Amino acid sequence: MSSQQDTGILLNHAHNGIGYKLLELPPEVVTLLESENAPVLTIESSTNSAILKSGAESWGLRQKNTSNALILLQSSNETSTTSSQxxxxxxxxxxxxxDTIELVSEPTGKTAPVARGKWHERFARGR
Structure with missing residues (x-):
């Protein structure tokens, strides 16, 4: 008979202080990056955002806020503080x-649209 109890998996909130951003890549960028001769990508600034460039192609980086938070989990094996070690x-x-960052295809030479702020900021100003 086992002396261990099946109590499930312990979940701790242990923020590590590192800021994470998720980058959503369009299929054409994934194909470029997975090719045998992957191109060099560069990031350039514009008046309102950053632009990711590869040769003649360019994508604007846009932040998307979400009401459904994503939680990053890390597994660990820790010694129990109970009587058994x-x-x-x-x-x-x-x-x-x-929030996540998405890439939006942009014609080369065209500037990014003017940022208008978050929806809740515009709503609060109009009240």
Whole structure:
């Protein structure tokens, strides 16, 4: 008979202080990056955003906010603080992400549209 109890997986919130951003890549960029002769990508600034460039192609980087947060988890084996010193598998929530960055195809030479602020900021000003 085992002396261990199946109590599930422990989840700790242990923010590691590192800022994470998720970058959503369009299929054509993924294809470029996975090719045998992957091109050199550069990031240039524009008046309102950053532009990712590869030869004649360019993509504007846009921040998208989401109401559904994404939680980054990291597994760990920690020694239990209970009477037994048996390592227990646990998960750490190391970051919560509320926005992502997407790439939007842009014609070369065209400037990014003027940022108008977040919806809730515009709504608050109009009230």
């Amino acid at each position: 048996i390592p227990e598998t646990s998960l750490k929530a190391i970051a919560t992400i509320h």
